[in-house]
């Protein structure tokens with residue numbers, strides 16, 4: 193398919209190409225100087241005490257759960273309107289999830305009141321996901337967590353550079369997890385970052401990231417260490433130098449990219465406002481990273497018909513998300529889940545193209561095509 197406007201696009205220039213070449217020339221490919229620097233620069237950007245780079249966002253979430261001691265017999269409260277990795281990471285520890293509904297059709301983030309209602313004696317943690325980079329109600333969520341003595345994990349895969357009351361998303365809970373998958377605001381192909389203010393968590397995650405070993409190949413190369421012990425049952429969840437170098441370039445550009453995403457989002461809101469669509473987050477609190485642009489179609493518009501007509505006009509759209517509890521694997525294990533708002537939002541949602549290199553005429557084309565498509569269908 194030759195799309196006229198794709199859903200997302202990499203915001204890469206010759207800077208990224210140059211960064212990769214430098215790593216190749218320097219002949220050190222796995223975790224080393226680039227990764228250490230990337231972690232330091234990430235800390236400077238988000239304002240956490242620690243940042244640990246890992247191979248993707250999913251393992252960041254897995255390590256977040258493990259470092260908080262979550263395991264068999266425990267429960268974690270999770271959003272159902274998220275990518276499946278959020279809840280998979282909990283199940284991989286042997287714990288169970290409790291799916292919670294969203295706040296409203298306008299605010300597609302997890303509802304604090306419904307979190308509280310889902311807490312049981314087995315609950316160990318609350319996981320939130322900042323949909324599209326729009327902040328969850330962190331004040332209320334932290335207050336609930338404190339009252340029930342629960343940990344808070346932020347799935348910040350959409351939220352690079354987003355903030356609430358001046359504090360970056362990812363830094364509100366005990367642990368924040370970022371993804372650098374190709375379509376994210378900061379893209380390295382595969383890659384992720386775990387941030388925390390807690391030294392015990394940072395230490396545990398560094399160990400688990402690399403086989404529970406007390407020193408890295410890099411430390412031995414630098415003469416900092418000659419041998420290692422293995423003191424935990426770890427994984428190979430490491431990132432490599434090429435991706436860290438890409439991440440450093442992308443981090444530098446993040447502010448500009450997010451500003452362009454915001455401009456496009458506001459253009460969409462302005463011109464799509466009176467078409468009978470739901471425009472979630474239009475009056476959100478905080479500073480979003482505007483990762484994706486969701487709309488909710490009117491009740492009487494057939495979604496697949498709409499998506500196909502957009503496709504015919506050369507415009508790629510997507511759906512965020514099929515609720516996790518609707519997937520077969522989860523249906524079999526969590527048959528009782530019933531989340532009316534999540535299910536309604538998920539059944540009407542369509543995601544429009546949004547990426548920093550979108551030209552003004554691309555944005556106008558999407559707006560005009562949405563308008564014409566809706567008119568032809570109602």
Ligand SMILES: *Cc1c(COP(=O)(O)O)cnc(C)c1O
Pocket residue numbers: 248249250251274275277278321347349350370371372373382383384
């Ligand atoms: C992308 C994403 C992840 C997973 O990140 P990967 O780097 O692809 O493993 C997790 N949660 C959400 C909400 C995501 O969008």
